[in-house]
Amino acid sequence: MLGKFKRSRHVDGDFLTCAIEDAVLDQIQKGLDPERVSDLISTAVPDVINELAPQLAAAMMKDKRTLRANKRIDRRFDRRLQKKWGKALDLYWVLHSVCAELGEKEARKKRESLAPAQEYTLESLTGLHVTACRVAGEVFTLLSHGHPRGAMARCRMLHETAVIACVIADAAADPDHHDLAERFLDHEIVGLRRDALQFQRDHATLGEEPLEQAYVDELEKRYAEVLLKYGQGFKRDYGWAKRFSPDDNLRKLEEKTSLSHVRPYYQWASSEVHCGARGLGQNFIEYRGLVLRDVGKVNVGLIDPAIMALNSLIQVTFSLAVSGAPEGPDVEVLLCMRAIEEMRSACSRAFADAQVEIDRTEERIVKRMQRKNPSR
Structure with a gap:
């Protein structure tokens, strides 16, 4: 040795x-x-x-020295990003806050005389709106720190939330599908049972104790009850929508809610969620004549995730406050929604203007570099 x-x-x-x-x-x-x-x-x-x-x-x-240096680089980048995108990001946050407040007002309304189907609809749409507000906030944070691809990944969930909210709101006024919200809420047991069984299979490898058998038995009991109530097709991922859409998948639900035109953006966002070759191809960025691998923050490409996130958030807000409201929207809600549309247009213009200004600045820099070094 x-x-x-x-x-x-x-x-x-x-x-x-x-x-x-x-x-x-x-x-x-x-x-x-x-x-x-x-x-x-x-x-x-x-x-x-x-x-x-x-x-x-x-x-x-x-090595605190290197840590401090990296933090300084991050802070400087964030300041530069705010200088270029600050106005657009501020409008994004204002719009997000208005949607959140409108949803909170709807959830607080006293509705003692609602029928069970209406209560299920309100509970579903309120929960979906909470999710949309939270995820739209995550998108804002990612954009504010130069991570548009990460923001795009969260937009995928926002789009799914918008589609489901639209489906439930539309079904609320349809006598043939008034129980869709109840089916949606009851479908929780399908996911709970699936996750529990997976954990029971892998708990030893994870170094964890198994779930209590009484809990697993209760899940099995509830699972059997919903299958008896709704049929074997209920066990599928979108089994709760089987009666509403025989082809129970997201693509068909998009078509039913007239949101299929967002599919290209959804697929783009999906490539930032699933680790495939398509996603790897998006790791490159062109910067001043060079093609670089993007491993960190960037100050371009914020427009698409920002607009996609806001569109989805507004759709969920509309479903809760207007199309899915049990007693219909009041004048205040309609006024707020109209104001939200105005803000969305202003926000879109602000994001577009910021990107145009960045592009113009880069063009000037590249031209100066080319004059100094004609061979480039």
Whole structure:
């Protein structure tokens, strides 16, 4: 066996290599047969790695200087982004806040005389609106810090939320499908049971205790009840919509709610959720004549996720406050929705103006670079 390497040395990229080489050379000088060098290296590598890895980790964690430098870079980037996109982002947040407040007002209204089907509809749409507001807020945070692709990934969920909200709101006025909201809420048990069974299969590997059998038995009981009530097709992902749409999938629900035109954006957003080759192709960005791999923040491309997120949020808000309202919308709600439409137009223009200004600035910079270096 090679002796442990004791010589003091700074941790850098060649540390491990030098340690192994020095240790082997030391043994050769003591009479080691050179033919055994490769065998000794393969034997020594795990020991050297195990010895040096904690040192390297400790050095990285103590390196406050690099941490402070990276934080400064981040803060400077965020300031530059706010300078270019601040107006548009402010309008986004105002619109988001108005939608959230309108949804809160609808949820607070006293509605003692609602029929059960209307109560289910209100509960479903309120829950979907809460989800839409939260996710739209996440999109805002991602955009504010230069992560438009991450924001686009969240837009995927927002679109699904908008489609389901529109479906439930439309069905509320349809005598043949007035129980759709109840089906939607009852479908929760399908997901709960699926997740519980998966956890029971994998709990030992995860190092966790299994779920209590009484809880699992209760899930099985409730699951059997909903299948008896709604049929075997209810177990599918969109089984709650089986009667409303025999082809119970998101694409068909999009068609029924006239939202199928958003499908190209939805597919684009999906490539930022699923790890496929399509998503890898979006890791490149063109910057001043160069094609770079985008591994961090960017200050371009904010328009599409911002507008997609706001459109979905407004659709969910409309479903809750207007089309799905049990007693119909009042004048205040209609006025607010009209104001929201005006703000959406202003916000869209602000995002477009910001991108145009960035493009113009970049064109001027590239032209100056080309004059200084004509060969580029």
